[in-house]
Amino acid sequence: NAGVTQTPKFRILKIGQSMTLQCTQDMNHNYMYWYRQDPGMGLKLIYYSVGAGITDKGEVPNGYNVSRSTTEDFPLRLELAAPSQTSVYFCASKERNTEAFFGQGTRLTVV
Amino acid sequence: GEDVEQSLFLSVREGDSSVINCTYTDSSSTYLYWYKQEPGAGLQLLTYIFSNMDMKQDQRLTVLLNKKDKHLSLRIADTQTGDSAIYFCAESIEDTGRRALTFGSGTRLQVQP
Numbered sequence: 001n002a003g004v005t006q007t008p009k010f011r012i013l014k015i016g017q018s019m020t021l022q023c024t025q026d027m028n029h030n031y032m033y034w035y036r037q038d039p040g041m042g043l044k045l046i047y048y049s050v051g052a053g054i055t056d057k058g059e060v061p062n063g064y065n066v067s068r069s070t071t072e073d074f075p076l077r078l079e080l081a082a083p084s085q086t087s088v089y090f091c092a093s094k095e096r097n098t099e100a101f102f103g104q105g106t107r108l109t110v111v
Numbered sequence: 112g113e114d115v116e117q118s119l120f121l122s123v124r125e126g127d128s129s130v131i132n133c134t135y136t137d138s139s140s141t142y143l144y145w146y147k148q149e150p151g152a153g154l155q156l157l158t159y160i161f162s163n164m165d166m167k168q169d170q171r172l173t174v175l176l177n178k179k180d181k182h183l184s185l186r187i188a189d190t191q192t193g194d195s196a197i198y199f200c201a202e203s204i205e206d207t208g209r210r211a212l213t214f215g216s217g218t219r220l221q222v223q224p
Contacts, residue, residue: 031210042115042199042214043154050208058211090154092212097205099144100212104153 002026006091006103013081013110021076021106023091029101031094032074033058034066036087037105043090049074081110117200117215124223129187131218133200136181141205143176144212145185148197157185157198187220195222 007022025032030051035043045058049068063085065077074093078085088107094100114136123129135143144159160167160174160183167174173186187194197217203210 033211035214040216042216043201043212045211045213048209048211050210056209094203094210096210097141099142099156099159100203102154102156 004091004093004101004103006089006106008106009104010107011109013078013108015081015083015110017081018077018079019081021078021089021091021108023074023076023103024072025074025091025093025101026072027093027095027101028071029093029095029098030071031096032068033092033094033100034064034074034076035090035092036060036085037090038087046076046089078108083110086110115200115202115213115215117198117218119216120219120221122221122223123190125190125192127190129185129190129194129220129222131185131187131198131200131220133183133185133215134181135183135200135202135213137202137204137213138178138181139204139206140202142203143174143183144199144201144203145172145174146199146201146214148199148217150196154199190220190222192222192224195220 004025033048034046047066049055091103145157146154171188200215201212
């Protein structure tokens, strides 16, 4: 039972490069989320999805895009990486009236 | 809007009890959570409480909820050095569309041997 799986675990990007952070869950959850955690801070919501084909912005969506073509997958895309996007990214999933399950995180550095 | 606040730092001696406090603003919160994060690691769910409960106990952990004051606390009995970590309080509202968790900034617990 894998839960929520994120890849990669670590990545260094140069300014202006693009990349996709992958997130997969095997619990058939409808709700999925992307958060970022800056040093010494709590988690801020980037984007979320309430089901396949439906996505919406959270509090800090600028510079990111998402898609949700299947229930299992919720990739996060960075098109033009900037130093301000250096952070730890967490993917999570849940169902109605259940706890949220988090992946182990992706540590991204933009130089 | 949703807002969750926590004190930044708490230091206790090994064997003492730790109490970490949290306040939230949204009175319609349905779930309130406590997560633990060790350095360089992900989030570990410690416990959660429904907003219609006053207390939940799980081994060394006791969660108290004061709905009137919108105050949540986590008590760790017999605190050990392995409890040193950052503790995050979070809330989610289950009667709205996104059901996302809103996090506090975390309380760093330091346990002195």
